[in-house]
Amino acid sequence: xxxxxxxxxxxxxxxxxxxxxxxxxxxxxxxxxxxxxxxxxxxxxxxxxxxxxxxxxxxxxxxxxxxxxxxxxxxxxxxxxxxxxxxxxxxxxxxxxxxxxxxxxxxxxxxxxxxxxxxxxxxxx
Amino acid sequence: xxxxxxxxxxxxxxxxxxxxxxxxxxxxxxxxxxxxxxxxxxxxxxxxxxxxxxxxxxxxxxxxxxxxxxxxxxxxxxxxxxxxxxxxxxxxxxxxxxxxxxxxxxxxxxxxxxxxxxxxxxxxx
Amino acid sequence: xxxxxxxxxxxxxxxxxxxxxxxxxxxxxxxxxxxxxxxxxxxxxxxxxxxxxxxxxxxxxxxxxxxxxxxxxxxxxxxxxxxxxxxxxxxxxxxxxxxxxxxxxxxxxxxxxxxxxxxxxxxxx
Amino acid sequence: xxxxxxxxxxxxxxxxxxxxxxxxxxxxxxxxxxxxxxxxxxxxxxxxxxxxxxxxxxxxxxxxxxxxxxxxxxxxxxxxxxxxxxxxxxxxxxxxxxxxxxxxxxxxxxxxxxxxxxxxxxxxx
Numbered sequence: 001x002x003x004x005x006x007x008x009x010x011x012x013x014x015x016x017x018x019x020x021x022x023x024x025x026x027x028x029x030x031x032x033x034x035x036x037x038x039x040x041x042x043x044x045x046x047x048x049x050x051x052x053x054x055x056x057x058x059x060x061x062x063x064x065x066x067x068x069x070x071x072x073x074x075x076x077x078x079x080x081x082x083x084x085x086x087x088x089x090x091x092x093x094x095x096x097x098x099x100x101x102x103x104x105x106x107x108x109x110x111x112x113x114x115x116x117x118x119x120x121x122x123x124x125x
Numbered sequence: 126x127x128x129x130x131x132x133x134x135x136x137x138x139x140x141x142x143x144x145x146x147x148x149x150x151x152x153x154x155x156x157x158x159x160x161x162x163x164x165x166x167x168x169x170x171x172x173x174x175x176x177x178x179x180x181x182x183x184x185x186x187x188x189x190x191x192x193x194x195x196x197x198x199x200x201x202x203x204x205x206x207x208x209x210x211x212x213x214x215x216x217x218x219x220x221x222x223x224x225x226x227x228x229x230x231x232x233x234x235x236x237x238x239x240x241x242x243x244x245x246x247x248x249x250x
Numbered sequence: 251x252x253x254x255x256x257x258x259x260x261x262x263x264x265x266x267x268x269x270x271x272x273x274x275x276x277x278x279x280x281x282x283x284x285x286x287x288x289x290x291x292x293x294x295x296x297x298x299x300x301x302x303x304x305x306x307x308x309x310x311x312x313x314x315x316x317x318x319x320x321x322x323x324x325x326x327x328x329x330x331x332x333x334x335x336x337x338x339x340x341x342x343x344x345x346x347x348x349x350x351x352x353x354x355x356x357x358x359x360x361x362x363x364x365x366x367x368x369x370x371x372x373x374x375x
Numbered sequence: 376x377x378x379x380x381x382x383x384x385x386x387x388x389x390x391x392x393x394x395x396x397x398x399x400x401x402x403x404x405x406x407x408x409x410x411x412x413x414x415x416x417x418x419x420x421x422x423x424x425x426x427x428x429x430x431x432x433x434x435x436x437x438x439x440x441x442x443x444x445x446x447x448x449x450x451x452x453x454x455x456x457x458x459x460x461x462x463x464x465x466x467x468x469x470x471x472x473x474x475x476x477x478x479x480x481x482x483x484x485x486x487x488x489x490x491x492x493x494x495x496x497x498x499x500x
Binding site for chain 3: 491
Binding site: 073 | 385387388389390392395425427428429432433463466469482487489491492494496497498
C-alpha cells in the first residue's frame with residue numbers, strides 16, 4: 001500500500017452485552033464478546049475504550065495496544081482495568097485510537113445448548 | 126473527547142421483525158428486538174422512532190429519552206405508546222434524534238429450542 | 251421530516267445464498283433470504299434488482315414496487331420473473347431505485363434442526 | 376447502469392476466524408468463512424487479500440480474480456497460496472482491488488450440533 005493505512009480513529013458500537021452463562025467446552029464456547037481491532041499501518045497504535053451504561057457514568061478508559069501490522073481481538077470479559085465489564089448488562093462502546101484502525105464487534109452466545117453468533121463493523125464517526 | 130460527540134441524528138433499519146413465540150427462560154430468552162441507542166454526548170437526547178409497515182400507514186412517533194453519557198437498549202416489544210409493535214409482522218424503523226447518537230438493531234429469535242441472533246449498525250443518512 | 255427522505259438510490263449485497271433445504275413449520279421456518287427495502291418518502295418507488303453469479307451472466311432485472319411510507323421485505327425465493335432464484339447457489343445483488351430507499355439483507359437458515367440468522371445493512375454506493 | 380460500477384477498491388474486515396472443527400454433512404455444513412466479492416463492472420478485477428495476525432507478520436498477498444459481472448464467494452479455508460489460513464486463529468483481512476468491488480464476510484460455525492451464522496459488509500476506506 002502506497003497510501004495511508006485503512007481505517008478511522010473513532011468508532012462506536014451501540015449494542016454490547018456479555019451473556020451471563022455458557023454451555024460447552026471452554027474457552028472456545030464460553031459466551032463472550034470480541035472487540036476486534038485491526039491496525040494495518042506501520043506504527044503501533046494506542047487504543048482507548050470507554051463503556052457506556054444505562055444508569056451509571058461511563059467506565060474506562062481501558063487502554064489497549066495494537067502493534068504495527070497486527071490485529072487484536074480483545075475479549076471484553078477479560079478486561080479488568082480499571083474495572084471488570086459486568087455480565088448480563090447492556091452497554092455501548094466508544095473506541096478512540098491515535099492512528100487509523102478498523103473495529104468490529106462479535107458476540108458468541110452459548111447460554112443455550114447451541115451457540116449463536118452476531119457481528120457488525122462498528123460505526124466510524 | 127475534545128471534539129463533537131460521535132454519531133448522527135437520523136438512522137434507518139430496513140428489517141424489523143419480532144418473532145411471535147419463544148422458548149426458554151424469561152426474560153433473557155424471550156424473542157425480542159433491541160434498538161440500541163448510544164448517546165456519548167454531554168446533554169440528554171430526545172429520540173423519535175417511526176415504524177413503517179407493508180400495508181398500512183406508519184406508527185409513531187415513539188418518544189424515547191437517552192441521558193447524557195448513557196445507552197438505552199430499547200426493547201421494541203415493550204413499546205406501548207402510541208400503540209404496541211405487532212408480533213410476527215415485518216416492519217422498518219426510522220430513528221430521529223435532537224443530538225448525535227449511534228443506533229444498532231439486534232434480534233434474538235428463540236422460536237426454536239436454541240436461540241439465533243442477528244445484529245447490524247443502522248444506516249446513517 | 252422536513253428534509254429529504256432517508257436513503258440512497260443504489261445498494262449492493264455481496265453475499266446471497268438461499269439454503270436448499272429446511273426444518274420446522276412453514277412458512278416461518280423455511281430457509282429464505284429477505285431483501286428488506288424501506289421507502290420512508292412520500293411517493294412510490296420502483297426498484298430494479300439484478301443478481302450476479304459465479305459462472306454465468308446476471309439475472310434480472312426483477313422489478314419491485316415499494317409504496318410511499320411503506321416497507322417491502324422481498325422473499326428472494328418467491329421471485330419468479332424473469333426467472334426463479336436458484337437454491338444452494340452463491341449470488342450477489344445490486345438494488346437500484348428511482349427514489350431514496352434503505353436496503354438490508356437477512357437470511358434464515360434452517361437446514362439443521364435449529365435456525366440460524368444473519369443480517370447486514372447493504373452497501374450504499 | 377449508465378454510471379460507474381458500484382463499489383470501492385479497498386476494504387477491511389477486523390474479525391476473521393475459521394472454527395477448527397465441524398458437525399454435519401460436508402461441504403455445506405463444514406465450518407468456514409466466505410469472503411464474498413462482487414464485481415458488477417464490465418471488466419475483470421484482480422484482488423489482493425492480505426491477512427493480519429495477533430503475533431506474526433501478515434500473510435499474503437493471496438491473488439483472486441473476479442470476472443466482469445460476476446461474484447466470487449472465496450472460501451478462506453481453501454486458500455493455499457502462499458500459505459493455508461490457520462484454523463482456530465484470530466485474524467483480520469484487507470482486500471485491495473484494481474477496480475470497484477463490494478466485499479462482505481460470512482462465517483458458518485458448526486462446532487456444535489446446530490450451525491450459527493454471522494455476516495457483515497466490510498469497511499470501505
